[in-house]
Amino acid sequence: MDLRGRRALVTGASSGIGVSFAKQLAKSGASIVLTARRKERLEALAEQIRKEHGVTVEVVACDLGKPDGAKALWDATEGKGTQIDVLINNAGFGTKQPFVEQSWDKTFEELQLNLVSLTELTKRFSQVMVKRKSGHILNVASVGAYLPTPSMASYGAGKAYVRNFTEGLAYELSGTGVRACCLCPGATESEFADTAGLKLASWKKLAYMSADRCASIGLSALFRGRRNIVSGFWNSVGMFSLRFVPRPIAAWLAATFL
Ligand SMILES: NC(=O)c1ccc[n+]([C@@H]2O[C@H](COP(=O)([O-])OP(=O)(O)OC[C@H]3O[C@@H](n4cnc5c(N)ncnc54)[C@H](OP(=O)(O)O)[C@@H]3O)[C@@H](O)[C@H]2O)c1
Numbered sequence: 287m288d289l290r291g292r293r294a295l296v297t298g299a300s301s302g303i304g305v306s307f308a309k310q311l312a313k314s315g316a317s318i319v320l321t322a323r324r325k326e327r328l329e330a331l332a333e334q335i336r337k338e339h340g341v342t343v344e345v346v347a348c349d350l351g352k353p354d355g356a357k358a359l360w361d362a363t364e365g366k367g368t369q370i371d372v373l374i375n376n377a378g379f380g381t382k383q384p385f386v387e388q389s390w391d392k393t394f395e396e397l398q399l400n401l402v403s404l405t406e407l408t409k410r411f412s413q414v415m416v417k418r419k420s421g422h423i424l425n426v427a428s429v430g431a432y433l434p435t436p437s438m439a440s441y442g443a444g445k446a447y448v449r450n451f452t453e454g455l456a457y458e459l460s461g462t463g464v465r466a467c468c469l470c471p472g473a474t475e476s477e478f479a480d481t482a483g484l485k486l487a488s489w490k491k492l493a494y495m496s497a498d499r500c501a502s503i504g505l506s507a508l509f510r511g512r513r514n515i516v517s518g519f520w521n522s523v524g525m526f527s528l529r530f531v532p533r534p535i536a537a538w539l540a541a542t543f544l
Contacts, residue, residue: 287509290315293342294369295363297350297407298377300327302476306501307374312339317444319363321346344368350377356406361367364414373411375404380441380482380543393440396540400444405451410457412464415523417465424508425452429472429516432525434533436541438482445470449514456513468514469504470519471495484544494519 294311298304300322310317312335320328325347330334332343346362349355362505364370380402381392408423415421427448428441435442453466461479469478473479473494479486507515 287314287374287505292370293317293319293369294374295319295321295359295411296374296376297321297359298426299326299331301351302478303474303500304374304376304473305331307424307505309335309338309371310498310501310505312341312343313372315339315341315346317342319344319346321350321359322377323347323349332336346499347477347508350403351399352409353402353523356399356403356410358408359407364411369418371415371420371424372424373407374424374426375407376424377403378426378428379478380430380438382437384407384437385439390439396440397444400441400513401447403508404448407447408451408466409457412459412466414461415464416462421464422508423452423455423464424504425466425468426504427452427468427470429470429521429525430540431468431470432528433536434536434539435544438544441482453513458542465506465508465511467496467508467512469507469517470502470514470521470525471500471504471517474500474517508514516542 288313294316296308299308299320308318308320318335320332322328324531329343332345335343346359348359350433366376404425412423427450428445431449449468452466456466468481474497475494476497495518503515516525
């Protein structure tokens, strides 16, 4: 990837896979806009990237779990003339808890962040990208998009939306000069498990992929023109195999091994 002269916006850039996206895009020469809620973390990462890669890095603190978050991020970037050539919709979280026990506020925040803000950002930025006949959008879903996920029911369903939405959009965008791709990570080293309240047995941790590897798979797929990619060989085999598994058994597998 030679991204000199381009600018990338990375959501969820204060930890995990988002940090890796930002570093790898900067390494390819792109200027970067980092966004998440934890501003100090973003400032520290911005400083590190400037030193290591000599590119321009801006920080926009923003809460995309709120209904006005995506508009605020737009206003702070394209809306004021800061052209975004690569949009990485990475911010997201899940909570391991039975649906009926979770407060509506928490479920709303999750859907707002994982689906609604992602869709609004994709809408706003894709419209100007199509006018410019150039742009790349990577939406981060999950292997949870491939099956029902008991105890994270709305999370997995939301990620299925992200996958179908992105693949449909990618088809629509054929011939416009704009590309969209969905990355479906499997278990990846980040703060995701802690935030979700997942209690991981040590054998499960052995199966985790590094955030760097996951981000690299996503960026490579995006710039090669893929519409969807599952991170890693074994995750891909697993998701392919699910085609032949009855849905109730898939739900049992997710309930047992998540
Ligand atoms: N790690 C995995 O095993 C895994 C597997 C499948 C899919 N994924 C997906 O990968 C993506 C990245 O997650 P990760 O694994 O890197 O987890 P992470 O380390 O917890 O990072 C999540 C990022 O999202 C940001 N975020 C959370 N709530 C936000 C809000 N309301 N507004 C704005 N930003 C918010 C966080 O920043 P602040 O807290 O500073 O706002 C953080 O930067 C997510 O979409 C996740 O669903 C992860």
